[in-house]
Amino acid sequence: MPEPDNRHVVTLEINGTRKTVAVEARKLLVHLIREDLGLTGTHVGCDTSQCGACTVEIDGLAIKSCTVLAVMADGASITTIEGLTDIGAELSPVQAAFHEHHALQCGFCTPGMVMSVRQLLRDQPNPSEHDIRHGLAGNICRCTGYHNIVRAIESLASKGDQP
């Protein structure tokens, strides 16, 4: 039986950059992203995989990074909120729509929400209000009451832009 504190080497691509990190097997992907890679835009809002604050993309799919082990992401390509914009650069369409429609207050849920909305619009480029609300089932926002988040997404429907 291997030592419990055995470290595993994980190599992944994060926002286009290759990184190699040695981690404990039990380390969660979200902690790798926040602690080892210093990308603190991905948040932790719960411990039961419900809130979606930790949502990132693995190989183009939105997932909850609190429910994936860092070791499981070996070889994967990951996009976090920081991958959508560079300082001073323009916001991506989803981010811009959130600003336009006042779809954020405290901002804590926002990065995860934005990552989920990208998935939602990839799956359904022209969602109805019902589709939007159903598609946000994996993300909790306590501030906005969702009203303006739904408006922001509606404004993006079928614009044809890459989310």
Added chain:
Amino acid sequence: MIPAAFDYVRASSLAQAIDLLRDDPDGTKLLAGGHTLLPALKLRLASPELLVDISGIAELKGIEISETGIRIGALATHAELFASEPLYRELPVFRQAASLIADPQVRNRGTIGGSLANADPAADWPAVAVALQAEIEIVGPNGLRRVATRDFFIDIFSTVLEPDEILASVHIPRPRTGMHFIYRKIRHPASGFAVVGIAVGVRLQEGAVDEISIGVTGAANHAFAGQRASDFLIGKTLSQDNIEQAAQLLSETTECLSDRYASAEYRANLIRIETRRALFALAS
């Protein structure tokens, strides 16, 4: 929020995974999508010594439709089952049920094999698999075996799987022409799991029920088949009266679970209402 320490091996074949399981069946856990196991480890409700990640094993992947039937690899994610066009053409209920499981992010990771193996009394696939009369293929040190889904579940979080066995795939007979399935679910507002979920398939011939199959989840210790209600409807029309009676029969099949959120009476009522609604939808 942080699991107790464990070690991790990414298995490259079924044989390797079974060997690792055999070495220490009690201290080892299989890891598929991780969306049941990891939340439990984070809350330290379990503390295995070794996780064997089976998510890279090719033998457990894929969705195949052949003359004889449909094979779904244990690792098929809810999202893959939602998206598969061939599967949708054959059995649209997969897309419909998948869309009611959890949320988009969880669907991108969670697997049908993990869901069935875990046997959560409120999980969705068990009801669907029972209604589809699926067989579950199990691989162990002694080779392969197949078990009908309705015999697969034993109790709460408990199945016929031995500690050194792996659920490899789900096999579904191809539905006869005219057989239509529907899945209805009342979700718990917090967890999103089923308070009650009903999967019903019906084939009508000249107005009468020629084939029928029902799976129920959320209501009892494990998913079960609604046999009495099915037997009752065979050969009958889906008249209002017959539907009401079948729904009533089904709701009386089992002593329902009762918890802080929903009483046994409420669950029994949901079985009745949702069965009725499903049958009405299938009748039209």
Added chain:
Amino acid sequence: MNDTTAIRLIGQPLKRQEDFKFLAGKGRYVDDVRLPGMLHMAVLRSPHAHAKIRNVDLSAAKVAPGVRLVLSGKALAGKIGPIVPNWVIPGSKVPFRPVVATDCVRFVGECVALVVAETLAEAYDAVGRIEVEYDVLPAVIDEEVAIREGAPQLHDNVPGNITTIYKVRGGDYQNAARAADHVIGLRVVNNRLIPTCMETRAIVASPEPDGTLTVYIGSQVPHMHRRWIAETVGIPEHQLRVVAPDIGGGFGAKMHLYPEDLLCPYLARELDAPVKWWESRSESHQSTSHGRAHTENIEVAFRNDGKILGLKVETLGNVGAYLSNMASGGPTVNTVNFGTGTYKIDDYEAISRVVVTNTVPVDAYRGYGRPEGAYIAERAIDAVARHLKLDQVDVRRKNFVQPAEFPYRPYGSTGVMYDSGNYQGLLDKALAAFDYEGRRSECQALRGSGIYRGIGVAAYTHMCGMAPSRRLAMSGFDRGGWESARVSIDSSGRATIYSGSMSQGQGHITSLSQIAADVLQIPIEDIDIVQGDTRQVQAGHGTFNSRSMAVGGSSVHVSSQRIVAKAKKIAAGMLEVDEKDVSYSAGAFSVPGTDIAPVTFPKVARMAYVGHKLPDGVAPGLDETVFYDPTGMGSPSGVHLAYVEVDPETGIVDILDYVAVDDVGTLINPRLAAGQIHGGVVQGIAQALYEEVSYDPDNGQLLTGSLLDYAVPRAEHVPNIRSLFQQTASPTNPIGVKGIGESGSIAAPPCMVHAVLDALSPFGIKHLDMPLTPPRVWAAVQQARMGAAQ
């Protein structure tokens, strides 16, 4: 000379300046603070609701990998603490609350011991190795049970488990009851809630090389936290710097003093290293304050025509195991003072008892007491309408306080005064937007075909922005009601404003800038706002009680005015004219009616700092600090309407429409104001339909221990919210603004309950307690059907 306001940003729906960092993932919350050599604290919490601690064995934890320190309550006794409340209603009995339990635990989740280790994982591992022996004692959970004879007692100095008794009286209720045609009673439960900020609590305490201590904490009240931590840990206040970075929601839960707020500073000094504590969500459910948790017994006396003559209220406020920060004030002053709502009820009598139980301490949560108060008034008037089979709108109209009656003192109260309002106006606007008549007939028509729709109405008013300071003293607060703002103009004419308010998502950077821009008449891009650092911001009380715009905004307004006044003096000197001939607008000082070339604000600012040509008696610099203590409190009000459909077969409630018309005085930013309403209403809908903390009544185990069973609503659980406004300026502050943050969560619970009851009226269901979950609604329908069948 009259100044004109060429720049007028108040009232403009500006987009938020603060958005960009959050959208880019550059927000900085406490959990993002990472310091070299930082250690991690984890807490062992009581698994029992009530028990004697017999022994705590730390030995195995002490030798666990990475562990630096392990302590039980005994080791801390006398060194830090106790935790004392900040608002104590006169006459209250205050239980002793150690920071870490020493010989008795009184709720599941109370701190019993702690570990500091090099990583959080190691700290958790070591906590698992601490062995505690308990003698389990009988626990009491429910407030009605706790005050019964023979109930388990929590504290020696709190006999009968009652810390506080508070009475309010106006007119003569008994007389009203005698004169009335009807007197009906009803018992309502205000369900216990978990505030659930998406960012849980976290704190980092870091010793600095100069001997001071910096504490990073998601605090709604940074300066108050500085005082409380200083006093309770024994650190000179001036050597403590509290930094509140970005905060992921507060809703009242982040304005109290918690054990961890004291432990990290203490341990950081002991270990001479930064110490961090981060609260997991499940931990939060048992360690961060809960909200509401009342039972009220109401009696209402009224005439056949629906006019209410008198109201009598008995409140039991469950405050958990200890008196948390403001706990004695919530069920008392904040609740029963407002029990008559928007209605003219002259004969009023209320008594409130504050009750301790073996549960998580209960304290402020969005609205604190005012939702409970509004629920009393609204459930009462709705019961009257239902009893008399009168229209719910007509009965409200008949009982409303009239516009001419403001300022209005309900039931002749000396403490409560509603400064302004027009409830009829709100109602009319809401009814029109909602199409009340049309939907009334639609409900009637659909009932025939077995579709059960209902309309809910709720009106509310309250007082917020607690002030003036003198008044806070009378009700037992150890704090003032003022707010401070410093406006500092640099030598280029740009402004940095240091505000004592503290945004937790409300958008203060934008709204305070709008206020300042209008007075300073400079572009909003030239204004910066600084909050949440006691080293930078001179003083403050922070953000709670919907006070930031009315009090914090007013202090920005007044200090900006002082800047303009001084700048005008300097400009007069530069223009060589009398100050009173100078007019200021759009960033330029001019002398109307002459051809003297104007001087710009930046030029005046430069002059202020070079000081070359200042009028006699004018000191250099352009920098003003104001401690603004309002003369009174503003009274927001509103009328909300909801349209629902109930499926009697499953009990599922579908919300078809929601209209909110709110009067929050002058609107500073309609976009942000609507955002506050959306969020507040959804929290109110959550209380009405989904959320409830539950405990096992026998052993006090918390049954809603995580987000798996505590149902915070998702997008698909709530409707669009149509938010409209009416603006009746508040006379209590120079901007005319009233608070808005709490409005939605006050109005929505009764509004939703009334809508569901209206839908269920064919079944004769008159009352249901929140949350109206499908199983609960279904059970009520079943019972009604059985009753009807018999």
